[in-house]
Amino acid sequence: MTIQEAVGPAVDTLRGSAGTYQLFAAGSNAGLAEHEQAFGPLSLAAIDAGFMSVLGESGLTGRGGAAFSSWRKVAATAQGRGAALLPAKPVVIANGAEGEPLSFKDKTLLAHAPHLVIDGLLIAGRAVSASLLYIYTTPAAMPVVEAAVAERRDARKIKVVQAPETFISGEASAVVNSIATGVALPLDNRRRLSAAGLKGRPTLVLNVETLAHVALIARHGSGWFRAAGSERDPGTRLVSISGQGAGQVLEVEGDARLCDVLSSAGVDLSTVGAVLVGGYHGRWVRDLECRLSPSGPGENVINPGAGVLHILPARDCGLEATARILDYLARASAKQCGPCMFGLPAMARVLSAIAYGDRNPRLVLELERLTKLVGGRGACHHPDGTARLVSSALEMFAEDMKAHLLGTCTRETRSAI
Numbered sequence: 001m002t003i004q005e006a007v008g009p010a011v012d013t014l015r016g017s018a019g020t021y022q023l024f025a026a027g028s029n030a031g032l033a034e035h036e037q038a039f040g041p042l043s044l045a046a047i048d049a050g051f052m053s054v055l056g057e058s059g060l061t062g063r064g065g066a067a068f069s070s071w072r073k074v075a076a077t078a079q080g081r082g083a084a085l086l087p088a089k090p091v092v093i094a095n096g097a098e099g100e101p102l103s104f105k106d107k108t109l110l111a112h113a114p115h116l117v118i119d120g121l122l123i124a125g126r127a128v129s130a131s132l133l134y135i136y137t138t139p140a141a142m143p144v145v146e147a148a149v150a151e152r153r154d155a156r157k158i159k160v161v162q163a164p165e166t167f168i169s170g171e172a173s174a175v176v177n178s179i180a181t182g183v184a185l186p187l188d189n190r191r192r193l194s195a196a197g198l199k200g201r202p203t204l205v206l207n208v209e210t211l212a213h214v215a216l217i218a219r220h221g222s223g224w225f226r227a228a229g230s231e232r233d234p235g236t237r238l239v240s241i242s243g244q245g246a247g248q249v250l251e252v253e254g255d256a257r258l259c260d261v262l263s264s265a266g267v268d269l270s271t272v273g274a275v276l277v278g279g280y281h282g283r284w285v286r287d288l289e290c291r292l293s294p295s296g297p298g299e300n301v302i303n304p305g306a307g308v309l310h311i312l313p314a315r316d317c318g319l320e321a322t323a324r325i326l327d328y329l330a331r332a333s334a335k336q337c338g339p340c341m342f343g344l345p346a347m348a349r350v351l352s353a354i355a356y357g358d359r360n361p362r363l364v365l366e367l368e369r370l371t372k373l374v375g376g377r378g379a380c381h382h383p384d385g386t387a388r389l390v391s392s393a394l395e396m397f398a399e400d401m402k403a404h405l406l407g408t409c410t411r412e413t414r415s416a417i
Contacts, residue, residue, distance in 0.1 A: 025039065051127055059226060255293045
């Protein structure tokens with residue numbers, strides 16, 4: 001997918017469900033002049049030891065999928081340097097790999113607001129006293145990012161590195177491995193990058209959208225950021241909406257209702273059979289009243305992950321859609337451990353058998369067994385995310401499962417997944 005295909009018509013479609021319009025305030029294809037006119041010039045001198053507290057008070061969480069507290073990641077990297085026997089200045093990486101097939105919000109952000117991402121990268125770099133800064137992004141986004149970096153004197157030490165277009169290329173340790181060796185495979189998930197990442201240095205990997213929010217928080221403060229969203233999920237986030245002919249990015253407030261977001265995108269809710277929230281490692285949901293928030297407490301809450309909302313039309317079969325995704329995930333694995341090499345392909349074969357006509361009732365029990373077997377045993381989190389998807393399909397499409405085993409499923413299957 002090219003940037004133009006991902007972005008769609010223009011930035012005026014990038015709006016929020018409640019009139020939110022922060023990340024794209026500089027307009028479409030904003031250069032440095034438009035960026036500074038909208039946001040003001042960046043003053044790194046204002047980023048001092050107190051910024052960590054401001055970031056913590058903001059409540060910003062990562063927008064790449066894990067939703068981990070951003071200030072904790074920054075603080076851990078700063079502490080990692082202090083704990084090293086031979087202190088080395090940290091590394092900060094802006095992660096724009098976006099290997100998730102249903103996500104295009106990072107491509108859109110880099111196309112229209114690259115300078116906001118660069119601001120955030122420079123701010124994070126100053127906060128941890130980094131000596132190396134990288135932007136890791138897809139081939140489609142490379143020209144825009146390189147042009148933006150070349151526009152700025154303060155960005156001269158930023159290196160732009162191309163990310164391979166694979167599903168796992170954006171996993172944090174795969175990002176580090178790719179920059180170091182050219183091989184975008186995850187490292188042992190027990191390794192703490194904040195202590196020893198790229199070149200053995202404390203390394204901070206933040207999603208490009210997260211860094212764009214960092215840039216705004218540095219300018220306007222934590223109170224400004226928390227004015228949008230809710231107490232448990234402050235600020236705004238970008239969501240990629242696909243399916244049903246939809247293909248757009250919206251900026252929405254935290255804790256927004258799924259139905260409100262879809263309505264803002266012009267989706268006819270009566271035609272929605274289910275929504276895949278969070279992408280290929282996400283969950284299927286049918287309750288459109290649920291709220292998009294990475295944290296509880298509270299019922300009726302679904303983690304938006306990397307902000308993917310893929311609509312499954314009511315006429316389509318959720319089992320077949322999930323089987324196609326699972327087949328992709330099995331092929332897209334790093335193949336570095338048993339769960340990926342053997343467990344995921346086995347799960348894909350069983351679900352495909354159920355979806356496409358095998359009426360053996362034992363297949364469901366086998367799929368449940370395999371799903372439990374791969375969870376928590378992988379060298380990275382790919383098997384866990386895949387198991388999460390399958391578990392949600394078993395729950396949401398239980399009636400469809402029964403129909404398939406009876407040979408009576410009459411749904412059409414026109415999903416574009």
